[in-house]
Amino acid sequence: MTEPKQRISRHDRITADIRHRIVSGDWPPGHQLPVETVMAQSHGVSRMTMNKALTRLAREGYLIRRKKLGTFVAQPRAQSASMEIADIEAEVGQMGQDYRFALLLRAVRELDAVEADDIGSGAKAGQVALSLRGLHSADGQPFCHETRLVNPAQAPGVLDQDFAATPPGSWLLRQLPWSEASHRIRALNADAGLARALALNDGDACLEIVRRTRTAEGWVTWARLVYPGDSHQLVAAFAPRDRSDQA
């Protein structure tokens, strides 16, 4: 193929160059880089352009920059991974399977103390919440059992929403402004109820994900998602620390 155009910027090129030298082991941890001005000259760019590359690599964790001392290759950190915990509907669709959601329970009730404590982020016992329970299925097979609590104060319109077929997770994802979430992942043995819901045998291993979503104003939703352990797995890749590579 004929080389089209050089559509990558100089600082991108330089960033990739340096990153490659680091991950290839050419520049081991602790290696000191030349000063900015020198590197700028040797790459034939202005100092600002070189600074852009170096600043970015420092932000990504590859470099440590200290005034007066210089720029060094960082020590590899503990294993870090980023994980996309996708919307379940999208997840099933991605596998090319037929997705369905069935609502098992819907109630508007007050939180008890245990729930409020687990939710955190300002949730209080006695606070009114929407309580949902439902089953996600893929090609007719149970795929995920969901237990969810939603804070109506943070999700306007949620009480009017019919979740008979629309999974609340998908709806909330569309409605919510930017929010924060934390996840807790563990394994558990299916109890009788769970086994029945997921068409498993008593005691079969399941993967449980508890997700707490909040905004600056308080808690939005608490969700417990339980997957059959043998049919589901999370995949995490090594930290792509920002989204620049996906351009």
Next chain:
Amino acid sequence: MTEPKQRISRHDRITADIRHRIVSGDWPPGHQLPVETVMAQSHGVSRMTMNKALTRLAREGYLIRRKKLGTFVAQPRAQSASMEIADIEAEVGQMGQDYRFALLLRAVRELDAVEADDIGSGAKAGQVALSLRGLHSADGQPFCHETRLVNPAQAPGVLDQDFAATPPGSWLLRQLPWSEASHRIRALNADAGLARALALNDGDACLEIVRRTRTAEGWVTWARLVYPGDSHQLVAAFAPRDRSDQA
């Protein structure tokens, strides 16, 4: 306290301002921002400084910038999380518990086809590898059962290393240059061997993490870590897409 100095840069200040307007819902998804030049003026900075803030927010995922169209608040994406899968020794130490590692098996042997296939990254059947098996314990209780394969070609000195008490994960983390890893997480029922190793009952749910580590040169190590499901959990926070907030 007396306001010391304004030690935060203008672009940091502007970045935080805009990010706050987004996460607070003040600027909802889809909201269009003024053009760069106007925002620069209204914030009293040069266009480059404003550009630095906007570019960063775009890289972090908060903004979508399209030529000719303008800059918009992004739609919240699928739940994304970053997870620190720490070194087990550090993990146990962090809980204030006493850590110990016991080597159960050590062998230098050839990979079979199934193993090579699972490892990927250029691993081939018949290739010589170091095979290890060991048990991590916290305060005398089994904490994690580890099965590991190491590529001696990628880990110089690994064959001379005595792993009787030093966990191979910790050693490798110190020895390796920058590397990539992928993780697979699932739940499984303990079989007889696993139950014995972890002091569990047959069928108890366990959390399995399979980690493949590689460099540009090829595979480095393959590790299967199995935790008792009720005693261990992974915690993931909402994606801090880069390290800028940790400054």
Next chain:
DNA sequence: CAGTGGTCTAGACCACTAT
């Protein structure tokens, strides 16, 4: 004190793309 990174500017040209 001196060396290094951190920041900022004013102006310029380019690339992309909706119209």
Next chain:
DNA sequence: TAGTGGTCTAGACCACTGC
């Protein structure tokens, strides 16, 4: 074609920090 973001520069001053 016109408007927008993307990039780049040369030079400048500042802040921090080890000597």
